[in-house]
Amino acid sequence: MKILRSVKQTQALTAKLRKKNIISFVPTMGYLHDGHLSLIKEAKKRSDIVFVSIFVNPLQFGPKEDLSRYPRDFGRDEILCRNSGVDYIFYPDVKELYPEGYSTYVNEEKASAGLEGKVRPGHFRGVTTIVLKLFNIVQPHISVFGQKDAQQAAVIGKMTDDLNVNTKLIIAPTIREKDGLALSSRNVYLTEEQRLDAPYLYKALQYGKRKLTYKNYNRDIEFIKKQMYKLIKSRSTVTKIDYISFNNNRTLETISSLKQIFDKTEVLISLAVRFGKVRLIDNIVIKR
Amino acid sequence: MKILRSVKQTQALTAKLRKKNIISFVPTMGYLHDGHLSLIKEAKKRSDIVFVSIFVNPLQFGPKEDLSRYPRDFGRDEILCRNSGVDYIFYPDVKELYPEGYSTYVNEEKASAGLEGKVRPGHFRGVTTIVLKLFNIVQPHISVFGQKDAQQAAVIGKMTDDLNVNTKLIIAPTIREKDGLALSSRNVYLTEEQRLDAPYLYKALQYGKRKLTYKNYNRDIEFIKKQMYKLIKSRSTVTKIDYISFNNNRTLETISSLKQIFDKTEVLISLAVRFGKVRLIDNIVIKR
Numbered sequence: 001m002k003i004l005r006s007v008k009q010t011q012a013l014t015a016k017l018r019k020k021n022i023i024s025f026v027p028t029m030g031y032l033h034d035g036h037l038s039l040i041k042e043a044k045k046r047s048d049i050v051f052v053s054i055f056v057n058p059l060q061f062g063p064k065e066d067l068s069r070y071p072r073d074f075g076r077d078e079i080l081c082r083n084s085g086v087d088y089i090f091y092p093d094v095k096e097l098y099p100e101g102y103s104t105y106v107n108e109e110k111a112s113a114g115l116e117g118k119v120r121p122g123h124f125r126g127v128t129t130i131v132l133k134l135f136n137i138v139q140p141h142i143s144v145f146g147q148k149d150a151q152q153a154a155v156i157g158k159m160t161d162d163l164n165v166n167t168k169l170i171i172a173p174t175i176r177e178k179d180g181l182a183l184s185s186r187n188v189y190l191t192e193e194q195r196l197d198a199p200y201l202y203k204a205l206q207y208g209k210r211k212l213t214y215k216n217y218n219r220d221i222e223f224i225k226k227q228m229y230k231l232i233k234s235r236s237t238v239t240k241i242d243y244i245s246f247n248n249n250r251t252l253e254t255i256s257s258l259k260q261i262f263d264k265t266e267v268l269i270s271l272a273v274r275f276g277k278v279r280l281i282d283n284i285v286i287k288r
Numbered sequence: 289m290k291i292l293r294s295v296k297q298t299q300a301l302t303a304k305l306r307k308k309n310i311i312s313f314v315p316t317m318g319y320l321h322d323g324h325l326s327l328i329k330e331a332k333k334r335s336d337i338v339f340v341s342i343f344v345n346p347l348q349f350g351p352k353e354d355l356s357r358y359p360r361d362f363g364r365d366e367i368l369c370r371n372s373g374v375d376y377i378f379y380p381d382v383k384e385l386y387p388e389g390y391s392t393y394v395n396e397e398k399a400s401a402g403l404e405g406k407v408r409p410g411h412f413r414g415v416t417t418i419v420l421k422l423f424n425i426v427q428p429h430i431s432v433f434g435q436k437d438a439q440q441a442a443v444i445g446k447m448t449d450d451l452n453v454n455t456k457l458i459i460a461p462t463i464r465e466k467d468g469l470a471l472s473s474r475n476v477y478l479t480e481e482q483r484l485d486a487p488y489l490y491k492a493l494q495y496g497k498r499k500l501t502y503k504n505y506n507r508d509i510e511f512i513k514k515q516m517y518k519l520i521k522s523r524s525t526v527t528k529i530d531y532i533s534f535n536n537n538r539t540l541e542t543i544s545s546l547k548q549i550f551d552k553t554e555v556l557i558s559l560a561v562r563f564g565k566v567r568l569i570d571n572i573v574i575k576r
Contacts, residue, residue, distance in 0.1 A: 011454055019307045101539070103398035104416070104450035110391035128392070129451075136452040162392035163417075164424040166299055251389070 001082045003089045007097070007137050010090050014051075014139040021048035025140035025167070027131060030054040031071040032080045035175040035183035039144045040084045042172045051138045052081055053090040055097065060126025066277075071185055090138060097133060106132050108162070111252045112155045115270060116281065119242045127152055128159045135165055143167045148174040148182050150270055150283040154252050174282075176202065182282045194275040197235035201273055204228040204244070205284040208269045212246075212286055221246055221256060232273060242272035242279070249285055264288060289370045291377045295385070295425050298378050302339075302427040309336040313428035313455070315419060318342040319359040320368045323463040323471035327432045328372045330460045339426045340369055341378040343385065348414025354565070359473055378426060385421060394420050396450070399540045400443045403558060404569065407530045415440055416447045423453055431455045436462040436470050438556055438571040442540050462570075464490065470570045482563040485523035489561055492516040492532070493572040496557045500534075500574055509534050509544055520561060530560035530567070537573050552576060 004010045017023055024047035026039045043050045054077055061067035074091065081089055105125055112124035135143065145153050153171045160169060175183045180202035181195075190198060211224045228244050246255040249266035261267060270283035292298045305311055312335035314327045331338045342365055349355035362379065369377055393413055400412035423431065433441050441459045448457060463471045468490035469483075478486055499512045516532050534543040537554035549555060558571035 007452055011452065015454060101398070102450055104394065104396045104447045106392065106394055106451075108392045110389070133450075133452050136454060139454065159392045162390055162421075163394075164295055164299065164421050166303060166424060166427065 001078075001086055001089065003078070003091055005090075005092055005096065007092065010088075011137050011139070013088075014137070017049055018139055018141070022142065023047060023049050023051060023138065023140045024142040024144065025051045025053070025134070025138045026144050027053045027055075027134050029056045029070065029185070030077050031073055031185040032077050033175075033183045033185060033187075035146055035148060037080065037084055038175050039146055039172050040081070040086060042170055043142065043144045044085055046142050046170070049087045050085065051088045051090060051140060052086050053092075053134050053138065055090075055092060055130070055134075057097075057126055057130040058094060059098070059129055060123050062120055062122060065120070066186075069189075071188055090134070097130070105129050106159065106163070108155050108159045111151070111158045114151075114252060114254065115243060115245055115247070116151050116272065117155075119272060124152070124155050128155060131156055132159065132163065132165070135160075135167055140167050142170060144170045144172055146174060147171050147283070147285070148184070149281070150249070150268055150285070151252060154250065154268075157250075180206075182280075184280060186278055186280065189278045190275060191237070194237040194278065197237045198275065198280060200232055200235050200238075201271060201280060201282045202284075204231045205269055205271065205282060207231060208244075208246075209284050209286055212267065212269075219258075221258060228271070232271075237275050238273055239276055240274040242274065244271040245269070289366075289374055289377065291366070291379055293378075293380055293384065295380065298376075299425050299427070301376075302425070305337055306427055306429070310430065311335060311337050311339060311426065311428045312430040312432065313339045313341070313422070313426045314432050315341045315343075315422050317344045317358065317473070318365050319361055319473040319476075320365050321463075321471045321473060323434055323436060325368065325372055326463050327434055327460050328369070328374060330458055331430065331432045332373055334430050334458070337375045338373065339376045339378060339428060340374050341380075341422055341426065343378075343380060343418070343422075345385075345414055345418040346382060347386070347417055348411050350408055350410060353408070354474075357477075359476055378422070385418070393417050394447065394451070396443050396447045399439070399446045402540060402542065403439050403531060403533055403535070404560065405439070405443075407560060412440070412443050416443060419444055420447065420451065420453070423448075423455055428455050430458060432458045432460055434462065435459050435571070435573070436472070437569070438537070438558055438573070439540060442538065442556075445538075468494075470568075472568060474566055474568065477566045478563060479525070482525040482566065485525045486563065486568060488520055488523050488526075489559060489568060489570045490572075492519045492559065493557055493570060495519060496532075496534075497572050497574055500555065500557075507546075509546060516559070520559075525563050526561055527564055528562040530562065532559040533557070549576075 024043035106128040179199040249268040267286040272281045312331035394416040467487040535556045537556040555574040560569045
């Protein structure tokens with residue numbers, strides 16, 4: 001396994017490797033957990049060479065967000081990558097990707113508008129910009145993202161379609177603790193008490209899915225949502241629910257009534273909940 | 289020579305071709321003239337396979353601009369390309385590049401802010417978006433643009449650097465009529481009278497360059513500009529001068545005093561002038 005820190009060196013290497021190998025790519029912000037490792041496994045299955053990038057992208061954090069507090073442990077990440085059969089880690093510093101005078105940004109303007117995009121203005125502009133840059137540097141045939149960040153997956157899907165990026169996207173399922181909590185690098189910040197309440201996010205999502213797929217199908221979405229709010233608010237360490245939302249899983253258009261759900265509509269139920277300073281997101285998809 | 293109309297087909301082809309050939313690319317809006325042919329010649333010199341795209345990009349025209357009036361003649365363009373040794377023309381229709389629900393845009397926010405960007409808001413957003421899309425479709429090793437559109441060249445240079453696009457940019461010199469008028473597809477709209485006045489744009493640029501490089505070097509930029517305005521305004525068919533500007537040729541920062549010109553600063557003198565509905569731009573670069 002090799003660690004690459006320069007854009008030029010990486011790009012020259014991938015241009016050469018591409019000619020005879022299938023390259024897959026897993027972009028991460030590091031502090032890897034089993035969720036990331038499942039993405040790496042998925043990548044390995046489909047390619048000859050696996051690239052992982054580790055870069056905490058300042059552009060996707062708001063001024064009041066947790067950029068400086070975001071957990072980092074490159075030594076540990078390196079070992080995990082090596083043990084997972086990763087071939088190359090791209091591990092640039094901030095100046096390598098955003099040199100002085102940097103001035104170009106990628107904006108997806110529809111799928112990114114609601115949900116996380118509304119609560120975190122500028123977040124997806126940071127995501128689409130860095131992901132496009134990384135695609136251009138790693139030049140992968142296949143790129144793997146997690147379903148955990150459902151809106152991110154939809155926004156990146158829209159961006160790669162719109163900009164004709166020549167990489168195939170794989171969205172791998174969310175990995176959960178036994179009690180249902182979705183794996184996230186931010187989970188380490190939960191107190192013991194908050195950690196006990198956190199699985200209720202998934203419980204609420206499961207409740208929503210159950211109600212929506214109930215065969216008589218006569219429930220009202222606003223009613224289901226209200227019940228989900230109630231269930232989460234019942235946990236004492238929850239300080240704020242940013243949103244609970246029902247959306248078209250591809251376009252992310254809001255679904256507020258069952259009339260908007262057609263035969264082939266995949267429904268995304270997603271939510272964002274704060275436990276003090278720790279903000280968690282989770283989602284569930286209902287395929288038809 | 290082959291004509292390609294689909295993104296998928298073109299992208300599959302270029303991915304394959306790239307493995308054993310150097311691909312060069314000349315993006316155009318068609319209605320080719322000797323200026324374009326000089327870019328094709330430059331491309332041919334440096335590569336195994338030459339791609340030309342012909343696409344009048346609606347995204348770079350403002351609502352009050354000349355999109356519908358922009359001249360088109362694909363039959364003629366096809367013959368010119370064939371005679372110039374072009375290997376492939378990429379000739380998509382608008383829906384192929386901007387399908388319904390299109391929502392992703394590329395913005396360069398510094399080099400694109402002044403000059404044309406100020407007079408034509410949204411223009412460079414259209415340019416950087418389409419050029420990035422075309423880069424992703426054609427996947428060229430080398431891309432050739434004209435110095436005629438000086439700010440476009442600088443903005444695309446900044447965009448490819450910032451987004452780590454793996455293509456080498458070549459900026460080829462402006463081709464002129466014998467009387468100095470820069471070739472442009474828009475020249476066909478000039479009346480006989482306007483056509484006689486149009487060479488004064490280049491005369492004014494040459495005057496500016498002469499004054500700026502005069503060895504005693506004691507002229508004031510505002511004074512030189514005033515003289516250039518005077519010279520152009522003296523032509524009766526000129527209806528408006530949008531700007532005459534002195535800029536750093538790389539960053540496009542405005543230069544308003546000689547103190548801002550250092551040893552290695554390349555100075556770009558550029559202008560935009562209207563003859564009724566016909567708007568012409570031209571420029572000259574002073575290398576040091």
